[in-house]
Amino acid sequence: MxxxxxxxxxxxxxxxxxxxxxxxxxxxxxxxxxxxxxxxxxxxxxxxxxxxxxxxxxxxxxxxxxxxxxxxxxxxxxxxxxxxxxxxxxxxxxxxxxxxxxxxxxxxxGIGEYREQSVLVMTLRGGSDFDLSCFPYDALYVLNRFYYMVNRAVTRYQGRLSSALGNKIVVLFDRSQDGRSSALRTALAIANDLQKLDVLLENLGYAPLQLTMGIHHGPLLQVPVGQDSALLGDALGLANRIDAFAADQSINLLISEAVYQPLASETVVARRLEMPLPKYGFLPLYEIAALNTPEPEPELPSLPQRMQSLLQRFRLWPAKRR
Ligand code: FES
Structure with a gap:
């Protein structure tokens, strides 16, 4: 038996x-x-x-x-x-x-999950000065422009806003096939859009925004908490450290070796740095200037989605005319 x-x-x-x-x-x-x-x-x-x-x-x-x-x-x-x-x-x-x-x-x-994802951590630097030096309306105006810009890039490359707390934003890339490439494209798009936004802000008499970003790829544990979920794992801690190191070095965007290696042939590297990590020695990081591969084709909405939006427009038609 x-x-x-x-x-x-x-x-x-x-x-x-x-x-x-x-x-x-x-x-x-x-x-x-x-x-x-x-x-x-x-x-x-x-x-x-x-x-x-x-x-x-x-x-x-x-x-x-x-x-x-x-x-x-x-x-x-x-x-x-x-x-x-x-x-x-x-x-x-x-x-x-x-x-x-x-x-x-x-x-x-669901019970939660543990899987490989790309994590983009970004921090709006100088936030407390910004709060003190602006009237509430000004702060809202500038932050609304900033978050709109971030959300546009995240949506475009199929990222998922995991948290936006204070001056820190965490975005996960687990939906598209290649999370690393999507995370990097998102960060580059945000950096590019931020330059334009800063010109506008300066013209309007506001101080330009400073943003740092760090990307890492690794396993993350996601556990449901209420309507939300908690995110745990070394990959998140490392992405945070990379973002902080970028601030120390006055660099906008740094990516880890785990993100860089599979994309090496597609990236234009501005600088290679080494970040000291207690117990692990030094972690190679890369400042990326650009990606030299074409943008992926945007996914067209499915036929049912298009039908739905068409129907919604017709339903809204009488309301708009009133
Ligand atoms: S599923 Fe209910 S007792 Fe096994």
């Missing part, structure tokens, strides 16, 4: 090929949540298979549907839908009522 090694309980339980993991846990009075009574509908009996995934029975249709909906990786299984053909080690995941509440919410938000 096969053995089910159960964590965090540290129990070794015999399991028949006709039994589900949930049945074995219940028979041995191991506390396991099962809100839908083993019908494959709630996911509260979920477990992580730490060893022997290949000796677990394939997902049932119900489990397949739930796993797809919640974005479960292969080793997260529903114990009520899973049997074994040999020794398996599992860990219970839903321990108490709070875990049940979180599992319930995940039907709307």
């Amino acid at each position: 096969a053995t089910l090694h159960c964590l965090p309980d540290r129990q070794n339980l015999p399991i028949e090929s006709t039994e589900t993991i949930l049945e074995v846990l219940q028979n041995h009075e191991i506390p396991v949540q099962h809100v839908c009574n083993g019908n494959g509908e709630c996911s509260t009996c979920r477990i992580v298979v730490e060893a022997g995934l290949e000796r677990c029975t394939p997902r049932t249709r119900k489990e397949e549907a739930l796993a797809k909906k919640l974005d479960f990786p292969p080793n997260i299984r529903l114990s009520c839908q899973t049997g074994t053909t040999g020794d398996v080690t599992i860990r219970r995941l839903i321990i108490d009522a709070e875990d049940i509440a979180i599992a319930d919410r995940q039907f709307d938000t």
Whole structure:
């Protein structure tokens, strides 16, 4: 007979090929949540298979549907839908009522994810001087122009505004095929637009804006929090450091080696620098002057999208004439 090694309980339980993991846990009075009574509908009996995934029975249709909906990786299984053909080690995941509440919410938000993304961190420098030296209307006018400009570039290259807090903006690039190239094109477009905006601001008697940007590419953990999500991972910290180093060096835009290498043949490098990193030595960084490849074709809106916008225009027509 096969053995089910159960964590965090540290129990070794015999399991028949006709039994589900949930049945074995219940028979041995191991506390396991099962809100839908083993019908494959709630996911509260979920477990992580730490060893022997290949000796677990394939997902049932119900489990397949739930796993797809919640974005479960292969080793997260529903114990009520899973049997074994040999020794398996599992860990219970839903321990108490709070875990049940979180599992319930995940039907709307998913469980979060860990994947490679490009991160663009930008900081509007001299923000506090700017606040003190301007009347509220002036500050709003200038900041509205600035954020409009940033949003236009981010939208154009399919980035996602992750946070805009104080003078710092974080943008993620995980939608387009090549996040690195999109992040770099966004940063170059913003730098270019900022030059024009600064000319306008000077003509209007405002001080020009100073912006620094850092881009890095690496794995990030995104966990749902309320309507939003929290972002964690070294890649974010490193992009922040690169942005701060750009400010130290009076450079507008720096990218890491991880961003530069795949794009090396497409970039015009103005300077190569090395940023000291505690424990790691020195990190090569690149100041990029331009990209020498043509812009990707903009994606045309789909036919249903165009139909929808056409219908909206007709619906707005009488309102506009009043
Ligand atoms: S007990 Fe509900 S899905 Fe397993």
